[in-house]
Amino acid sequence: MTKRQTSKILRFxxxxxxxxxxxxxxxxxxxxxxxxxxxxxxxxxxxxxxLHSFGAKYLVQxxxxxxxxxxxxxxxx
Numbered sequence: 001m002t003k004r005q006t007s008k009i010l011r012f013x014x015x016x017x018x019x020x021x022x023x024x025x026x027x028x029x030x031x032x033x034x035x036x037x038x039x040x041x042x043x044x045x046x047x048x049x050x051l052h053s054f055g056a057k058y059l060v061q062x063x064x065x066x067x068x069x070x071x072x073x074x075x076x077x
Contacts, residue, residue, distance in 0.1 A: 019056040038070040
C-alpha cells in the first residue's frame with residue numbers, strides 16, 4: 001500500500017470517527033474506545049474501497065449496525 005493510499009484511509013477513518021461522535025454526542029476518547037472495542041477501525045480500513053464514496057449519514061448508520069452485530073456476537077459467546 002502506498003503512503004498516499006494509507007493517508008486516504010486514515011483521513012476516512014477520522015472522518016467516520018468524527019461524524020459518529022458528533023451524531024451520538026460522545027467525547028472523542030469514548031468514541032475511539034468503542035471503535036477499538038468492536039474493531040470498527042479495521043472494518044473501515046478493510047472496506048474502504050466500498051465505503052469511502054458514501055455520505056456521513058449512511059456511514060454512521062453502517063457503523064451502528066456493525067457495532068450492534070458485534071455486540072450480539074459477544075453476548076452469545
